[in-house]
Amino acid sequence: MPPTAHHFTPVYPLHEPQQSFRSKQYAPPRKRKRQQDPNDDDESEDSESHTEPIQSSVSSHDINNPYRVAGWPRDMPLPGLSFPHAPAIKQRSRQPSSDNLQKELAALKPPLYVPPPGELDNTSSLRRHHLGVLTTILHTSLLKHDFVRAGRAWGMILRTSILGRPLDVRTHGRWGIGAEILMRKFLPQNNLHGESSNTSTISDEGFEAAKDYYERLILQYPFQKTNPSAISSLTFYPAMFGLCIYEIQQKCNQTLKRNRNSSLDADHSDSESESNRNLESEGIAALKRSELDSAASLAARMDELMLSPPFDTYPPLLQLRCSVALWLADLYMSAAGPDDDDDENKERASTERSRAKRCIERMKAAGVTIPELILNGLD
CATH class of the missing domain: 1.20.58 (Methane Monooxygenase Hydroxylase; Chain G, domain 1)
Structure with a gap:
């Protein structure tokens, strides 16, 4: 005998789960039905049928007492108008781009110019340290009137290159220091042990060396109308x-x-004194x-x-x-x-x-x- 429908009937009665009044009251509202085709009614009903109510653990006494729910004492004032919500997070201001920043710096008076990224020395720290040591030796030798050693340090500074570029003699007043060294280094009283010398007197060799130095600078750095504020022959003359x-x-x-x-x-007679x-x-x-x-x-x-x-x-x-x-x-x-x-x-x-x-x-x-x-x- 083939099975009939009563063979598949469950042994327990089918009924909806019982819910208390409180659970039904605080259950989340169901979503509104979308405008769909008549053929999609089955799917929407199926999706809604799977929505289960959320059991709430908040008692009716807690709802009538928001201080207790929030855990805030009654004798203390509320923290703010937005309590218990947090204030809105302000959006961070946009960082200015590098191009706009360079334009703003260039518009200042006097203007500031940011060097290109290729000129920023991040790898040649050893060369910069070497340059700092030579500069210290240079100024220490000048203070001791040891112009021979100062001249050697100054020559090494000029031969130092950073990022493949030689140092410009016009920067940081190096051109004036070079002329001063050339004037003083030919003094006969000067030596390598830093002994004092008469720096107020300049030898003929010192004058000629300094003048030749200025002549070379005038030819090497002529005045240019495109850059009138640069150190040029207008400064050296x-x-x-x-x-x-x-x-x-x-x-x-x-x-x-x-x-x-x-x-x-001379110690002579009166007649010789007159002739003298x-x-x-x-x-x-x-x-x-x-x-x-x-x-x-x-x-x-x-x-x-x-x-x-x-x-x-x-x-x-x-x-x-x-x-x-x-x-x-x-x-x-x-x-x-x-x-x-x-x-x-x-x-x-x-x-x-x-x-x-x-x-x-x-x-x-x-x-x-x-x-x-x-x-x-x-x-």
Whole structure:
């Protein structure tokens, strides 16, 4: 006999699970039915039929007492208006991109420029440490007046390269240190043991080495209109002319000092003393004429340079040429010999004073403050 339907009937009655009133009250609401095709009703009913109510463990007493549910004492004020919820998390501001950051830095006054990533030295720390050691040796040797060792350290610094690029002599004032070392390293009193030397006196070899050094810098770094603020020949010319003025004055002072010492050491009769005084006066006059010739040659070179821009309006050059003009005016009046024409010397002195006044006018037009020494020299 084949099985009938009653053979598959379960032995226990089918009924829905009993739920309390509280469970039904706090059961999650069912989702709203989507708009579907009539053919999909079976699937939606099946999905809803599988939704089981969630049993809640919260009692009716806890619902009426939110302080107890939150675990907060009644005698303490609530932490905030958003209690018991946490405040909204603020979104972090976007980090500025590297391009925008570089533009903002470049717009500052004075501008700041970030080097490209390729110029950032992250791997050559050993070379940078080596450069720092050489710089320390350089400045220590300068403090001890050991200019020979300072010159060696300075030469090693110039031969040091970072990321395959040699160091620029113009950065960090190295060009000025190089000229100072060249002027002092030929002193006979100087040695490698740091003994004191007369650094106020410069030898002829030192002057020539320093002037040749400035000439090389002028040719190597000419002035460029595209980068007018860079250290160039516009910076080196005043330094070289100032060195030439110092050389002329030092030679004259040394010669004058030797003449005076020789006259004091001489112990002769009255007739010989009179002749010595005559020789001394003649020597001073010859010394003044030599100083005049050297100063006039320097002024001619400065005038030739200042015929073209930007040297004709550069304030340091104008101030230096004004000082040389006043110096020449005094020399024309004091170095005149017995055979010289006084009127001609007076005319040359007047010409130099007029040149000094023109330099002062250009300096005022550039907004430069005139030193009192120059203004007193015109009176």
